[in-house]
Amino acid sequence: MFLTITTTGTAENPATDLGFLLHKHPDRVRVENQSHGTAHVFYPEATAERCTAALLLEVDPVALVRRGQGKGRGGAPDAALAQYVNDRPYAASSLLAVALSGVFRTALKGQCALRPELPEQVRPLRIEIPVLPARGGAELVHRLFGPLGWDLVQAEAVPLDEQFPEWGDSRYVRLVLEGELRLADALRQLYVLLPVLDDSKHYWIAPDEVDKLLRAGDGWLAAHPENGLISSRYLARHKRLTQDAIERLELVRLAEADGSEVEEIDNAVDETRDTEERPVPLAVQRREAILAALRGAGAARVLDLGCGQGQLVQALFKDVSFTEIVGMDVSVRALNIAAKRLRLERMGERQSARVTLLQGSLAYTDKRLAGYDAAVLSEVIEHLDLERLPALEYAVFGSARPRTVLVTTPNVEYNVRWETLPAGHVRHGDHRFEWTREEFRAWAGQVAQRHGYEVAYVPIGDDDPEVGPPTQMAVFTQTETIGTTNTPKEGEAA
Template sequence: MLMTITNTLAPATDLGFLLHKHPDRLQTFELSFGKAHVFYPVAEPERCTAALLLDIDPIDLVRSFKAPPQTARSLQHYVNDRPYVASSFLSTAISRVFGTALSGTCNPKPELPDRALPLTVTFSAIPCRGGEALLRDLFEPLGYGVEAQGHPLDANFPEWGDSPYFTVTLTKTCRLQDLLSHVYVLIPVLDREKHYYVDRQEIEKLLHHGDCWLADHPARDLITRRYLSDRRSLTRIALDRLREGEAEPEDASEEATPTREERLESKISLNELRMKTVMATLAQEGAQSVADLGCGEGRLLQGLLRHKQFKRVLGLDVNHRDLEIAARRLKLEHLAPAYRERVTLIHGSLLYRDHRLRGFDAACLMEVIEHMELERLTHLEGVVFGDAMPRLVLVTTPNVEYNATFETLPEGTLRHADHRFEWTRAEFRAWAEGVAQRHGYQVEFAPIGERHEVFGPPTQMAVFRRSAS
């Protein structure tokens, strides 16, 4: 992963003083996940560019990653985008390598840190989980000019669609300390996957580096939530302090603050209804092995383990932190052997075929598809229905028509900030019937929650049964 910073205010080589790195030397720093190299492709009076190159060893990453108990290793642990993209690894490297500049210190020229410089920063690849629009929503309110070049998943197969990766150039006249602080906070927000466990210390990092700008940022809540890896209790504490400057509450708990979706649906106990409906359907269909695809924090897995009928249970999620929370929720370290042998947690993506998903009676995608970009549903379809091919697939998703009944939800707003879409009943039916036809399944639809006479049920479920061959 390559990041470059360019200064064009003469003498431009003052950038070397600010970064505390001499332009005439290559410097290498040992980090826990690899090496960081600093060098200057250009060092002239009118233009100076400093480059930070991260050399991340994927083998060391796997060795150092503390996986939850019963979490199986996969090829994706070794072959992934971490060595090549800007992520929380970059933030860590900035703190370690450019710490003096990040703190606004320059002993040789103490006046330099307060000087506004015409700066350009370029990232070879940033994963933007939210697309170019999110990238602009984060940086443009801070006064940056943003240039983003998207990249296809594979140039040889344009039908596969676009990847989430962008080459990004940001321009602004500002203090170098401000630029580094913005990058330090916002790059992990775009990526959404931190390489280390997020605890209360992250609140202090966020508030320190977000001082003077985060509280007034229009995307403050989203930045805070994503930076803290969707940890609800930590997000609540950080937002309280950003809003009011009050001391940190003492009674925070993991489940303290529900999401907007949970607040909206709490009056009708929709989450509980979904769980009961899905589990009842699995039991009725005689499923004995179940894959929970997009298992999140493991609530459905917890319910499945309580019933002896389900002899083999697998939870898959793309988020390492959710898997850690699921492992704690299931108390895997303390389960009796008879229970522990029934459950496996794996890290993986529904965009790629995975042999570990084959051979299950049933697969559940409970409130999963709406968190994906529409163009990626084709890949999910191929993975679940074309490759894994369980005999039963249950898919639940919100009914967007029902949103009109939520008095506190503004018109046109989705139930959850991370939803990419929400379908009407007709749209969901059209998608599900198309999937069934393409892959040899039959599909039926069932409402979840009390049906409104005009807007239908709050949640809709499709039950796919594989046709006998």
């Protein structure tokens, strides 16, 4: 397998910065042994104006067999021969993807210690793979790479035999991608989509492959129109793992969705002269109401479920009465932003021990969430499809069972007061529903009854006498310590 990455530059921003990004010097040939062969990295051209890095992977089928020696033989006399005739050596795209992640590991993560500003730069890129298996042909290549920001996606079918055109085309294409992207984003796309195009993996799929998929797809996969197909093929059509991936990607849309629309409404302030007092943004009022409710409940150990970029976690951390704070979100990118917001890497050991950031999904029970004083779901439930709410309900109220649970959500009745919000529209494009006060209280009352809680309601923002407050909050307080019936088995979706 052969792949080239080309970029252009100027004297001020030389193309040879590609060497820093890939952590491979343009003047040297790098040879790295892989478990399935040998990877060579070299630069056919390296000038300030144009630089090309090439990755050549030599696959060794015998190395693949030796790697698995002693596994799964079961005493069968023909087992040794079976090792040499299985299809693993031919899953070349999967092998190339693994080599890509190993040889360009730091570039894939978007890290560059010597030039830390480089990974965030968008640069002109041209990626070429002369021969690439594509089960689905050029049409599938365009469906997969087209929505990802490339200016040019070219997939030229490779004929079975040029001397016999009547034989038709093979399942291979010559791939060319051109566009302006961050190098890390381009590499992560290749890591996921190369084996997806081939629809084959050279290794057994384990549950941790879902985590790998979500990490590599962070920032682009959740919004991809073909994320179902991508998940299925990447996970070797494993139904349970594919379902897990799709459900988690659905939740990622909450954290990955553009928040500009909701921020404009949450923080809407009429233009005023400097002499006029500006109202407190709704997002700030919401955090203050949550903090007051937590203090009133005497909570010290708090969960922020669906913590996003860590605004509430940061507010909790500033109050020393909260001794342990856990923020959980399905989005790795949001958690990374939260860590930067909190400056975790600069904290002392004693301070950092108060804060933990976890990646996880509220669609599943999680033992890490048990035993806390309080849990907060701030502007979370409206981003889930209604049929997924029972899963969240059991994960929080049935399994984790904190003594206090706070749930905030928009009051749809108040939407008529937003002059910038068209009639009939929800406050954010990702909201699956927005409830009236009666609907919210009906849901909250049923949840409390099912799981042994009592519930009270707190308005957040100006409580309009006709349409109520812009945000409604339910405060659940545990009254029973017994569990609920008809609970899912451990590890299953609620």
